[in-house]
Amino acid sequence: MKILAVDSSGLVASVAILEDDSILAEYMVNYKKTHSETLMPMIDEIVKMTNTDLKTLDAIAIAGGPGSFTGLRIGSATVKGIAQFLNIPIISVPTVDALSYNFCGSDRLVVPIMDARRNQTYTGIFDFHDGNDPEVLMEQCPMSVEDLAGHLNEIGRPIVLLGDGVARFRETLDELLTVDHIYAPAHMSRQRAGAVAVLGAKYYAEGKYTSAEEHEPEYLRKSQAEREREAQNA
């Protein structure tokens, strides 16, 4: 089974190709060029490097959200175009779940935090004590860093934090957290398409995928205009 995986949910652009149990290639760029400029050339690069015939792909896995609205859509629209022609399904992997998979097997609770703007994070709490299949103590959601710290203190277990929200919220977290906490090293702290691919393969086996036409990002948040309109009408 062969899966192309893409993550453009945050500042990082990452693509990978998984064949059965093996990642054939993984490419990550954390640079200020836009995803629109980097993503397709990166896909082309790993496809060529691994002599992959696109027609042999079984599915495309994508970090489906949350994340930067525009970043999610660049990835989503790109794979919708590729999958449409190849007539293969798209597997939407929750971004925060994929991030947590960087610490698969950790004794600590794994807590990804993405900078969600408006003083919020996209976060979740994952317990890998039982192996590769984490117990999800809190599903991915938008949350203030204060509320998150409150939850973590309540649970009271050691944690590892990762994600692009760390840089932004580290001081606040150090101030608020009363539990033992560490931060991920750079190579494990960002979205990796390899993790999206591995989780994607799992979902694929479980039949959790959609057609190219049906796929759309999971924003976890309404647009500002919709929120304001609802507030006015409330």
Add this chain to the structure above:
Amino acid sequence: MSSKDTYILGIESSCDETAAAVVKNGREVLSNVISSQIAIHTLYGGVVPEIASRKHIEKINQVVTEALKQAGMKITDCDAIGVTYGPGLIGPLLIGVSFAKGLSYASGVPLVGVHHIEGHISANYIENHELEPPFLCLVVSGGHTHLVRVKDYGEYEILGRTQDDAAGEAFDKVARAIGLGYPGGPKIDKVSKEGNPDAIHFPRAHVGDSEYDFSFSGLKSSVLNYLNSLEMKHEQYVQADVAASFQKAVVDVLVGNSVHAIEKFHADKFALAGGVASNSALREAMQKACEERGVKFYRPAPILCTDNAAMIGSAAYYDFKKGIRAGLDLNAVANLKLGERAY
């Protein structure tokens, strides 16, 4: 299908229409599918970019599938994919561009990035098979007001542009002020038919340093001032008269500058393009001005005036013939200038 024929799949998502079309040899429309989002944006009184982007991604696959189906073709039957990459709203543009790149990459069908205004101008090629450059073209829409010399296919000289609001934008703003709502262009056009265009004299702006440039924000302000002054006096305004008088002021300026250019460049062909080219008063006035001067007048049917992908397919055809191809790093450019190629 004759082997010398060229088929282009056009894709357009620069604002609030998700559109795809198949065009043969740049002039013949085999399909023209448009999924409009106007109903949802009407709730907000105008296009909300984030909502537009979300709608585009929901619709893009089915719109493209439908366009190919109606044309009776597969993507690999097409010689190229043409996609709007600017100007427009960046979020919406990125959907079409990213999707087209993915589709082009997987299928091996070459990609051409198209300028949205060039698309609007090219809509005239579809409607009028005998039309060829050079000609003068007035492009008027919700986002653009350009008076252009089309010197050759893909070769443009911008004579004048708006220095503030686009003409269509002024229509939207005035429509909102007199309670007509969004979209303003068609609504003002309709209600103006019952109004007196000479009831109120609104100023026709003359832009100092450029003989062909436009300005509509002063006109818009003077309509708002007029409404305010009546309100202060507790007097009612006549909606149809305000609409008709405002519309006449806009049309006078658009036609005035166009006629000036026709005379200066001794043009023998003149074309209208863009959403506001559907405005009946503008069409009539421009046609009359052209006929009086022996200038052949062209305009696309309303379905080709609004944002659509057939016009993108047509413009892409002429670029494709010149050997122009976009790479996998094609990016959307919100403020792309006409005549500029950003790849």
